[in-house]
Amino acid sequence: MKTATHAGAPDRYLSLLKEVTDCALRTIPAYRQWAAYDTGGPDPLARLAALPLVDKAFMREQGPAGFVNPEHDLESALARGEVELAHTSGSTGDRVSNVWCQSWWNASEAASWQLNTHARRVCDRVHPEAILASPLCVGFPCEDGYLDRAQRTLGRFLFLNERVNPCDWPAAHMDRMIDEVNEFKPAVLEASPSYLAHLCRYAARAKRHLFAPELIVLTFENPSVLHRRQIRAVFDSPIASSYGATEAGYVFMECECGRLHQNTAYCHVDFIPFAPRHGGPGIGALLVTTFHNPWRVLLRFDIGDVVKLATEPCPCGRRAGLTLDSIEGRGVNLTVASDGRAVTQNAADRIIAGVPGIEDYQLLQVSEQDYLLKFVSCDSDEARITAQAKPALVALYGNGARIQLERVEALPPDPPGKCRLCKPLIPVNPRAFWDPRHVPPGGPSA
Ligand SMILES: [Zn+2]
Known part of the structure; x- marks a missing residue:
């Protein structure tokens, strides 16, 4: 059955989808059993929609090598440092090992910048960027003492925080973050919305001014209306939510009009509607198929989130792929x-x-x-x-x-x-x- 959500997809997108499906079903070990479901039909969307899904349990079962083309030598790529093994520590405790390919990740991110006018203007791979998130997700954790700024700097990135729990941040720690933002003047501030909201509540109470970056990118979590409001009370910068996963790269990016657009250059998304009494057909789950990753061929990955489809075309004019009104939250938070x-x-x-x-x-x-x-x-x-x-x-x-x-x-x-x-x-x-x-x-x- 053709998914109405991708009606009018351009031919080059459909042929890429066919190519990825062919490659996966013919050569990738993890999909060996899936040939039985292949209709081989002429419509790549319908053909893909007839296949099973991949989830974290299936990924664990197959192991990282199961998703690699056997013609590519994983052992020697690991030895050369071209790729590495990354272990996700998902919020649900379902740890998965992935082959991490930094160049693919970067390319997927750069493609997502095209989906937001501010990101397209500001992000150029040399832009200074400050990051505020859990150091267990990104950066340098330290619970015993503090790290100086040089110890938290990596190239053009400044990691503002080394402490996991914002509730334990003393005022001096938050003052240091504010001082560093004001000195560093990042073009982009990338943040976990709950962490940035915590800092913003403090800044508002302490009447501290914060330098306004050209763009604030919210990631790692689905932002609450409360978090956005608290961040907005301190910053007048444009705010964009970026959505993806370690396994799937950058999947959606919020445009300047507030809707989320699919990163069609790097992924395809199948939408599985909820039953009508649970919010369908407008609300549902996502299965992500990635493009161009030589070290992980991923078809129909259940990324674990619930989304709401846009009911009208976005005023920004972007029409490619799926457009969402919102990410409604993690499936495990239902x-x-x-x-x-x-x-x-x-x-x-x-x-x-x-x-x-x-x-x-x-x-x-x-x-x-x-x-x-x-x-x-x-x-x-x-x-x-x-x-x-x-x-x-x-x-x-x-x-x-x-x-x-x-x-x-x-x-x-x-x-x-x-x-x-x-x-x-x-x-x-x-x-x-x-x-x-x-x-x-x-x-x-x-
Ligand atoms: Zn838009």
């Missing part, structure tokens, strides 16, 4: 309403960010009908926050929902330093919400 409907992180975020006085929060689903909203607030009127949040959350989670609120001093991130705004403590299988008419066929990982 919660379930009291009547069994899926609730995305963004759906809860829109409600909670609308309650004045909440600075940060985490919503836990404790049982099928019990929800606990932990929140941080400087506002002393806890009763008012409760009075506003409870009915709004009941409207979202249904009349059977029992909502509790708990005020906390701070909310530390989950390992390795990612904020989880919503977290089910009961088992929730994100694929259970997929529309059964669009679920990929069986196979080792379906």
Whole structure:
């Protein structure tokens, strides 16, 4: 079945897709069993859509070498340092080893810059860039003492932070970050939204001025409305969310009009809609097929996020590939309403960010009908926050929902330093919400 989301794809895109599918099914060891699902039909989109999917369990099973063309000598490329083995430490604890090819990653990133007018103008591979994120994701971790600026500098990159938990940052540490941004004057500030929001809340309270970079790129996490608002209160720079994964490269980039465009030069995306009662057909999951990576041929990788398709063409004029209104959050952050409907992180975020006085929060689903909203607030009127949040959350989670609120001093991130705004403590299988008419066929990982 042809995916309406890629209607009118140009011929060169379709022939590239055919080439990638042919190569994978004929030569890549991991896809040996998939030949049974190959329709061999003339439409590359329909042919790909008939294949199973790849997930982290399947990747672990096959190992990094399973996705490499046997004609390429992985051992000697590793020995030459052309590629290395990278281990992802996903927020769900499902570690995977990947063959990491820096030149492919860089090319995928550069292609994504074309999808945002500011990035296209500012990013040129020599631009000074400051990075604020968990040092366990990027940079140099140090919990015992502090590293000086030279120790946190790598070429044109300055890593502002060496401490994992923002809740433990002393004021002097945040003052140092602010001073360094003001001295370094980065063209681009790349940040985890929760980390940058934490620094911005401090800067606003301390009335500290921050140099405005030409572009702020939010990555590593799906930004909350609250985080964006707190960052916006301090910076007037353009803000763009960049979306991808270690396994898949740069997949979507937010344009200057606020929608997310597919990085069609480096990937194809299949959209699997949720069933109508769970938000489909506009809300669904993504399977990513990558292009041009000589060291990892990846077809239909379940990247694990939930997205909302754009309902109208973007005013920026970009038409290639899929356009999204939003990334709705990680699949593992889906919660379930009291009547069994899926609730995305963004759906809860829109409600909670609308309650004045909440600075940060985490919503836990404790049982099928019990929800606990932990929140941080400087506002002393806890009763008012409760009075506003409870009915709004009941409207979202249904009349059977029992909502509790708990005020906390701070909310530390989950390992390795990612904020989880919503977290089910009961088992929730994100694929259970997929529309059964669009679920990929069986196979080792379906
Ligand atoms: Zn756009």
